[in-house]
Amino acid sequence: MYHPPLAHAHTTGFAAHARGALPAVLRRLAAGPVSPRRVYDLGCGAGETTRALAAAGYDAIGIDVSAAMIDRARAVPGGADAGFVHASLYDVAFKTCVGIIAIGEPLTYHRPEVDAFARLTGLFARAAAALVPGGLFTFDVIVRRPEGPALDATGVREGDGYRVEWTTRDLGDRLERHIQTGAWLDGVWTESTEVHHVAVFDAPRLVSLLGAAGFEATVSTGYDDFALAVRRIAVFATRMPS
Numbered sequence: 174m175y176h177p178p179l180a181h182a183h184t185t186g187f188a189a190h191a192r193g194a195l196p197a198v199l200r201r202l203a204a205g206p207v208s209p210r211r212v213y214d215l216g217c218g219a220g221e222t223t224r225a226l227a228a229a230g231y232d233a234i235g236i237d238v239s240a241a242m243i244d245r246a247r248a249v250p251g252g253a254d255a256g257f258v259h260a261s262l263y264d265v266a267f268k269t270c271v272g273i274i275a276i277g278e279p280l281t282y283h284r285p286e287v288d289a290f291a292r293l294t295g296l297f298a299r300a301a302a303a304l305v306p307g308g309l310f311t312f313d314v315i316v317r318r319p320e321g322p323a324l325d326a327t328g329v330r331e332g333d334g335y336r337v338e339w340t341t342r343d344l345g346d347r348l349e350r351h352i353q354t355g356a357w358l359d360g361v362w363t364e365s366t367e368v369h370h371v372a373v374f375d376a377p378r379l380v381s382l383l384g385a386a387g388f389e390a391t392v393s394t395g396y397d398d399f400a401l402a403v404r405r406i407a408v409f410a411t412r413m414p415s
């Protein structure tokens with residue numbers, strides 16, 4: 174997933190979501206507990222948000238399952254100030270922290286045979302155990318069809334040294350995205366084909382799962398002023414004292 178051509182295209186042409194979400198996330202973190210300064214950035218991609226967290230004075234740890242994304246994150250000047258880990262966010266042991274963020278739908282990628290809600294339930298328990306009281310857990314996901322239209326779509330985007338073409342099939346309880354990407358990498362036109370299996374969620378059930386894990390959660394159609402696309406929600410969960 175997110176092989177080198179798509180990693181290049183995403184980093185070059187699809188950064189608007191992360192940039193739009195960041196101010197709301199930084200504002201909420203600044204209003205929360207101050208110690209320890211550690212914040213995890215799950216599904217950090219090429220690390221734009223991780224670097225912004227580090228620049229804001231946090232001990233930022235970016236985690237991504239894509240080797241190509243982590244390579245890009247590490248290669249950016251200043252990237253060394255943030256720690257980047259190549260791993261699945263479901264396998265990482267969190268240390269005590271004030272924030273855990275997952276911007277750009279990283280929590281939606283699950284193969285069809287996997288119980289996505291069960292996987293998130295485990296993640297929520299681990300996040301609750303690591304966050305100090307008042308700590309922030311925020312992420313965005315896609316919600317089920319009754320909460321918006323079907324998401325079947327085809328699209329093409331061309332930009333600085335890349336071309337991406339995708340078809341999304343809305344299968345009701347999940348989406349399947351077929352993505353063909355070409356990109357100039359080290360002077361060579363390189364192509365990749367990927368299929369992304371994406372789970373869609375029931376917002377009240379997510380809030381209830383978070384409540385059971387020890388969070389008080391609210392759901393929004395945007396990160397404050399930054400509105401999300403149709404059938405997307407941002408979840409802001411605060412760790413309650415246990």
Ligand SMILES: C[S@@+](CC[C@H](N)C(=O)[O-])C[C@H]1O[C@@H](n2cnc3c(N)ncnc32)[C@H](O)[C@@H]1O
Pocket residue numbers: 174175183187188190191215216217218219222236237238239242260261262263275276277278279280282
């Ligand atoms: C749409 S990109 C968003 C990247 C970045 N957060 C942003 O907003 O630009 C989704 C990212 O989630 C990562 N991802 C998906 N499943 C993951 C997992 N289980 N563990 C870690 N990263 C994951 C992908 O590799 C990809 O980099």
